[in-house]
Amino acid sequence: MTNLLRDRLFLVWLLLIAVTLLSAMIGGAHGFAAAGHGAAATFAVLGIAFAKVWLVMSNFMDVRGAPRALKIVCAVWLLAVLAILLAVYAQLLPL
Amino acid sequence: MDDLSVDQRPRPVPGPTAGKAPGHIPGEAGVWLLLFGEMSFFSSLFTAFLYYRSLDIALFSASQAELSKAIGLTNTLLLLSSSLFVALAVRAVAQGRTTTAPRLFLAALACSLGFILFKGIEYYQLISAGIAVNSNSFFGFYFALTGLHLGHVIIGSVLLGVLAVFSGRPLARPSHFALIESGGCFWHMVDLLWIIIFPLLYLVE
Amino acid sequence: MDVKRFASIRSQRVLIWISLVAATIYGSALFGLMGFLPPPHADLSADQVLALYAEHNVRFLVGCIISLIAGFFLLPWSTVLACQMARLEKGWPIWTLIQWMGINLIAIFIWGPPIIWGTAAFSVDRAPELTLLLHELGFLSFITPLTVFPIALVAVLVICFTKDEADNVSAFPRWLGYLTAWQAVQSFGGPVALLFKSGIFSWSGLIPFWLPFLLFSVWFGAQSWTMLRALRHQEREGI
Numbered sequence: 001m002t003n004l005l006r007d008r009l010f011l012v013w014l015l016l017i018a019v020t021l022l023s024a025m026i027g028g029a030h031g032f033a034a035a036g037h038g039a040a041a042t043f044a045v046l047g048i049a050f051a052k053v054w055l056v057m058s059n060f061m062d063v064r065g066a067p068r069a070l071k072i073v074c075a076v077w078l079l080a081v082l083a084i085l086l087a088v089y090a091q092l093l094p095l
Numbered sequence: 096m097d098d099l100s101v102d103q104r105p106r107p108v109p110g111p112t113a114g115k116a117p118g119h120i121p122g123e124a125g126v127w128l129l130l131f132g133e134m135s136f137f138s139s140l141f142t143a144f145l146y147y148r149s150l151d152i153a154l155f156s157a158s159q160a161e162l163s164k165a166i167g168l169t170n171t172l173l174l175l176s177s178s179l180f181v182a183l184a185v186r187a188v189a190q191g192r193t194t195t196a197p198r199l200f201l202a203a204l205a206c207s208l209g210f211i212l213f214k215g216i217e218y219y220q221l222i223s224a225g226i227a228v229n230s231n232s233f234f235g236f237y238f239a240l241t242g243l244h245l246g247h248v249i250i251g252s253v254l255l256g257v258l259a260v261f262s263g264r265p266l267a268r269p270s271h272f273a274l275i276e277s278g279g280c281f282w283h284m285v286d287l288l289w290i291i292i293f294p295l296l297y298l299v300e
Numbered sequence: 301m302d303v304k305r306f307a308s309i310r311s312q313r314v315l316i317w318i319s320l321v322a323a324t325i326y327g328s329a330l331f332g333l334m335g336f337l338p339p340p341h342a343d344l345s346a347d348q349v350l351a352l353y354a355e356h357n358v359r360f361l362v363g364c365i366i367s368l369i370a371g372f373f374l375l376p377w378s379t380v381l382a383c384q385m386a387r388l389e390k391g392w393p394i395w396t397l398i399q400w401m402g403i404n405l406i407a408i409f410i411w412g413p414p415i416i417w418g419t420a421a422f423s424v425d426r427a428p429e430l431t432l433l434l435h436e437l438g439f440l441s442f443i444t445p446l447t448v449f450p451i452a453l454v455a456v457l458v459i460c461f462t463k464d465e466a467d468n469v470s471a472f473p474r475w476l477g478y479l480t481a482w483q484a485v486q487s488f489g490g491p492v493a494l495l496f497k498s499g500i501f502s503w504s505g506l507i508p509f510w511l512p513f514l515l516f517s518v519w520f521g522a523q524s525w526t527m528l529r530a531l532r533h534q535e536r537e538g539i
Contacts, residue, residue, distance in 0.1 A: 009186070013179040017172060024168045027298025038300030045294040053287045060182040061283045062121040062276075070120060070127065077131065081138045088145040089299070125475035132482040136511060143500050228495050239492060239501050246488050270474075274461060277478075 012059040016052055023048040042089060050082045122277030130284050133247075137288050140243075141295055144236045148299070151232070158233035159297065161226065166217045167297040170210050171289060177206035178286040181255070185279040188262050188272065196262035203282065204255040207248055214245055237296055244288055251285045254278050307383050309535045315376040316524055316531075322373035323520070325366065326410070333363030334417065339439065339509055342493070342502040346428035349435045354424040364418035371411035377524070378403035384471040384527055385456070388463045395455040402452025409445035413438045439493075443503050446490030446512055453484040456523075471530035476522060483519040486512050 004010050027045040057074050058064040064071075120127070148155040184199035221234075228238040258278050266272055331337035340352055353360065382400040386393040420434035460477030467473040492501050493508035500506040 016175045042299045045298045049294045052290045056287045067118045125478035129478040129482045
């Protein structure tokens with residue numbers, strides 16, 4: 001068990017599970033912020049989701065050991081998609 | 096695949112430090128073409144979903160309430176676990192542990208079969224409640240997004256089965272390790288797409 | 301690395317260029333003369349569809365004729381592809397045959413729909429519902445058979461990942477394998493068109509039309525380029 005707790009992959013998995021449960025509590029029809037705080041909850045939920053994607057990429061897909069160029073492409077791509085999604089959600093884009 | 100018997104060079108299998116050397120591209124450069132292509136494809140769907148949602152927020156909220164958050168959450172946990180197993184399995188392959196690696200790939204496969212089962216249950220519940228792909232634009236997106244993703248899960252499951260078989264043999268050449276690692280990355284992509292689909296469909300308010 | 305020459309290099313090169321030229325003509329006829337770019341929305345009424353075919357009737361029919369003439373373009377292309385695959389494939393060329401049959405099955409649905417659209421435009425004084433039926437049949441038989449692609453592309457994938465040849469001179473470099481895999485997965489978007497009459501999942505939308513056809517163009521171009529490059533190498537090396 002101590003070995004397991006020293007394993008980075010396992011720890012990352014624990015963290016992913018924890019934040020998933022957290023975001024399930026924040027968002028959705030019966031979430032903490034169901035009354036009146038929808039936008040804030042959505043920003044939080046999507047932010048958490050993209051943080052999880054980054055965790056999966058860097059640890060499970062081993063992007064952390066990749067050349068700098070790939071790391072930058074992944075990070076820029078994730079931030080760009082998150083920004084577009086939030087902007088569309090908040091109706092900031094003239095679509 | 097049948098060239099394993101032709102090429103009997105000594106195993107240039109990456110040692111336990113595989114992937115730790117700085118500048119190692121996970122899988123190989125080509126697989127990232129596929130991964131970013133797929134992720135961009137799904138991102139355009141996510142954007143379209145939020146755009147159509149902004150046109151009729153009341154309808155989307157009411158329809159979202161019909162979904163089972165418990166099933167969505169369970170499926171997220173299943174895919175996250177399968178991703179852990181795949182990451183452990185690829186590491187086991189790199190370390191040349193040919194007994195452990197197939198078991199880990201099979202564990203990941205079991206998780207993905209669980210995902211498919213729960214997805215089936217959810218579809219069954221919705222369809223029994225008289226909801227179908229043409230019910231409204233929310234459910235159009237719901238079925239299309241989850242259906243396209245399910246297609247990726249099924250392709251990925253086949254891949255996991257293949258990887259379970261191949262990881263049980265000593266690797267004949269380095270390019271085979273690259274293929275196994277690339278297969279693993281494809282599965283992680285299936286996982287991370289669901290990581291975004293789950294909040295979009297079930298949690299956005 | 302003992303590879304035998306299957307066919308004359310010059311013939312293969314000529315056939316690829318014939319395919320590329322014919323594909324361009326086909327695309328111009330379909331999307332230019334027939335005006336199917338962007339494709340008409342899938343939720344038009346019968347009267348609107350009839351008007352579509354009546355408006356530039358002769359131009360449309362000429363477009364049909366030209367696309368029927370140029371619509372063969374996948375046949376020589378898949379045959380050169382088969383030659384290139386067979387020289388790398390080990391043992392009896394079973395994957396090569398799968399590719400050849402698969403792409404040629406697709407070719408039927410590239411060449412065929414203009415007949416259906418032509419029939420729709422042939423009489424513009426019939427009941428509008430009949431024209432609507434032909435219109436829908438034409439589009440759905442053009443878009444949904446994308447599903448045949450994956451089995452043909454799996455064969456290309458096998459060659460990409462098992463060949464005994466350097467990537468930089470091969471017709472099947474590994475990166476092309478991944479591009480091919482992406483094209484294969486995207487092909488499943490085609491049949492989604494059967495479920496939707498409007499929006500991004502309908503036959504005029506992003507998923508069944510724009511992405512698969514954009515990606516097909518990229519893949520078709522990339523595979524043609526790597527084949528021409530490989531032919532240059534084979535000519536130089538006398539293999």
